[in-house]
Amino acid sequence: xxxxxxxxxxxxxxxxxxxxxxxVVCLALIVVTLGMVVRPGxxxxxxxxxxxxxxxxxALADALDLRSAGERLAATGAEASPGAGTDAxxxxxxxxxxxxxxxARALLRPGQPxxxxxxxxxxxxxxxxxxxxxxxPATAGAPSTPAALAAGLAASGRQRLADAASADxxxxxxxxxxxxxxxxxxxxxxxxxxxPDPSAGRPGAAxxxxxxxxxxxxxxxxxxxxxxxDGQSGGPTAAATRHADLPNALAAVISTERETVYGYQVxxxxxxxxxxxxxxxxxxxxxxxxxxxEAQARLHCVPVPPREAGYALDPSFLASPAxxxxxxxxxxxxxxxxxxxxxxxxxxxxxxxxxxxxxRRAVQWGAKPGSMPGLAEDPAAFPxxxxx
Numbered sequence: 001x002x003x004x005x006x007x008x009x010x011x012x013x014x015x016x017x018x019x020x021x022x023x024v025v026c027l028a029l030i031v032v033t034l035g036m037v038v039r040p041g042x043x044x045x046x047x048x049x050x051x052x053x054x055x056x057x058x059a060l061a062d063a064l065d066l067r068s069a070g071e072r073l074a075a076t077g078a079e080a081s082p083g084a085g086t087d088a089x090x091x092x093x094x095x096x097x098x099x100x101x102x103x104a105r106a107l108l109r110p111g112q113p114x115x116x117x118x119x120x121x122x123x124x125x126x127x128x129x130x131x132x133x134x135x136x137p138a139t140a141g142a143p144s145t146p147a148a149l150a151a152g153l154a155a156s157g158r159q160r161l162a163d164a165a166s167a168d169x170x171x172x173x174x175x176x177x178x179x180x181x182x183x184x185x186x187x188x189x190x191x192x193x194x195x196p197d198p199s200a201g202r203p204g205a206a207x208x209x210x211x212x213x214x215x216x217x218x219x220x221x222x223x224x225x226x227x228x229x230d231g232q233s234g235g236p237t238a239a240a241t242r243h244a245d246l247p248n249a250l251a252a253v254i255s256t257e258r259e260t261v262y263g264y265q266v267x268x269x270x271x272x273x274x275x276x277x278x279x280x281x282x283x284x285x286x287x288x289x290x291x292x293x294e295a296q297a298r299l300h301c302v303p304v305p306p307r308e309a310g311y312a313l314d315p316s317f318l319a320s321p322a323x324x325x326x327x328x329x330x331x332x333x334x335x336x337x338x339x340x341x342x343x344x345x346x347x348x349x350x351x352x353x354x355x356x357x358x359x360r361r362a363v364q365w366g367a368k369p370g371s372m373p374g375l376a377e378d379p380a381a382f383p384x385x386x387x388x
Contacts (some may be wrong), residue, residue: 041373052171054162061109062156067100092192102371105382147195150186154198157182173341177375247302249342252335257290262311263328267321326365332358337374
């Protein structure tokens, strides 16, 4: 009995503070847990910008820098600068500012912070280390004359065409049309100032037909060459159709070049003098481009559209063949720009130079391709640049 009583007493004599200790421990665990939940963790590192982001930011930085230089020239009248005092030069400078404003708006992504448009989404800004070294001539110093502005514009345009090779499809097309527009404007601005053309030459000139690999060399399976590519039947409106894949984009370029060849053949019967000589040279070039476009299709195992017997030309074309040729060249810009977006490698390189060539020929015949040659979007829909 004594032993049982002693055991009972021992059990009764458990620490009187044990419940309090348990409560304190529970409260401590709750506090620690809440602290772990409330305490913020390390913020995730922002994703690294893609190559497309970097080249787009560099393009925007150059456009804004050149635009600022143009605004200064336009505001002062640049009366003390050689070649800047004429009305034609002032008009060209103002046109350059307008072009760069439109292009900068096109490069600005919707919703970018107004404080730093060039760096939004990329972690970079104007003059940052991520901008490629080749952009330096366009922004290294503030151009103080129209000739210097034209040189900077040409340097930026060449860089945009080079950057288009490594960008994704949509950005590549945007850079290609912006670079083309800048090179055209550089030529116009330099001419108004009586300066040499800084965009002379053909950067990334289109490959000759002989330089394009054949389908046999690439081991492409045989394809029915007479098959019509997605309803492309030629005609005056075929070149304006938008396409969403490489086969249709190549078919559009082929059809456009064939139609342009036909137009030049008709125009030659109605032109004389220097116009006829120019048309004859351009006809030879377009025949080569049509052959090269067909070779590009075979390179990608894409069916080549069937040839058309002829094309319906508007009566105004017959009345004014020079204007008609300007319209044909302008109509070829969008198909080449589409091919830039939907291709890569040597085919994209060929499409970029084809876009630039077509734009220059359009200007030669009196057309005005605008700030974004080959881009169908309405500039009014572009984001607005931040004030200041």
